[in-house]
Amino acid sequence: MKGRTIILDHLGAREAAALMVDGKLDDLLIDSDAPRPGTVYRAIADRPVKGQGGMFLKTPDGSAFLRQIKGLAPGQPILVQVTGFAEPGKAIPVTAKLLFKSRYAIVTPEAPGLNISRSIKDEALRDRLLEIAHDTAGETVFGLILRSSCATGDDEDIAEDITAMLDLAGRVMEDGAAEMETLTEGDGPHVLAWRDWTAPAEVVTQPGGFEDHGVMDEVEAARGPQVGLGGGASMYVEPTRALVAVDVNTGSDASLAAGIKANMACARLLPRALRVRGLGGQITLDLAPMPKKDRRAFESALRAAFRGDDVETALVGWTPLGHFELQRKRMRAALSEVL
Structure with missing residues (x-):
């Protein structure tokens, strides 16, 4: 189909x-049962973590961890937002830099200014979006980003989206209470799909x-580690407690180019394999044998593949043993944990 x-x-x-x-x-x-990314808490500072530059916070959903805590004292209330899913037994990751994101607009209370997605190249369209933003946002002190989806959006829908996000940001940022509380819930799967x-x-x-x-057939296949790469090659994507291990095999292909073909197929399909399994954190690729001269082409293919992926992923590089490492944000609940 x-x-x-x-x-x-x-x-x-x-x-x-x-x-x-x-x-x-x-x-x-x-x-999942875990707090959704995007959830905003009024949290209470609990105890600093020496040597890590962070602090544990109390929230209605349990302990959270905040980095970069300059000026924050135990017992002080602070607005924070969930940034991802915590590993089992660990604190909820949060940030003090709040974002209010919808289909067409992102409001950034701590970063004033108006920006339009760089993927929108048409100058007439950019001018029209600027007019909508100025007419709708007025003299707001919050920052506003118009997303690439505005290129095909209806003017009225874009204006309504901007207004809704500014209203939500205003209500949250003006909060002056002191006890811990959940101020907004993160978006569920149906809203995220629309967004x-x-x-x-x-x-x-x-x-x-x-x-x-x-x-359901695709989900059942994703519950297993094997991903076909074509030509008999395959990769195995297996989460462990410490990292996600990806092993690339050439299968029955014994040609001189078998390694580079399998590795290039891995580069193209790895983002999708990680997305549907909800995997993040440290990722180590044990690639099929290939000459060192082909490493640059593999990196370029991997970078191009992740460029279209919504989840922030850093290509760290090669290890002395010839493995390739990535660091990926935990923005999804792992399939193995929710099913």
Whole structure:
């Protein structure tokens, strides 16, 4: 089945959203019991962590950890936002730099100014978006970013989105209470799908959509470690407690170019494999044998593949043993933990 399809459904009792591209599962969002990224707390400073430049905070959902705590004293209230999912047994990662994000607009209370996505090149369109922003935002002291989705958005929808995000940011930032509290919940899978999967797609909302469109078969395959790379090659994506290990094998291909072909296929498919499994943190690639002269081409292919990925991923580089390392933000609940 060609094209893009967004399916909004449930996995058991959990809200879920799937993005199918040409019949393959390209992205998967599943709700979990953990606090959602984007949740804003009024937290209470608890105790500093010497040597790490951070502090543990008390929140309604348990202990959180905040880095860069200059001027923060134990017992002081502070507004923080959940930035990702914590590993089991660890504190919730939070930041004091709040963002209020929707389909068309991002409000940045701590970074004033108006910016338009650099992917929007048309000058007439940029001028029109500036007019909408100035008419809607007025003299706000908050920062405003208009996202790339504004290129195909309706003017009225963009204006409503800006107004809604500014109102939400204003209510949160003007909060003056002192006890810990959850001020806003992060977006669930259905809202996230509307917010971030903005390319044209068929949208399916009927119950049972996952079964009807083959999502369940793809999810079952993603629960296993193996990912086919074509030509008999494969990679195994296996999370451990310390890191995510990716092992690339050439299979039955014994040609001189087998290693570089398998590794280039790994570079293209790795972002999708990590997305649908909800994996992040430290990632170590044990690649198939290839000459050192081919490393630059592999890095370029890997960088290009992650450029289109929504989750922040840093390409760290090569180890003395010839492995390649990445660091990826934990923005998804791991598939193995929610199913």
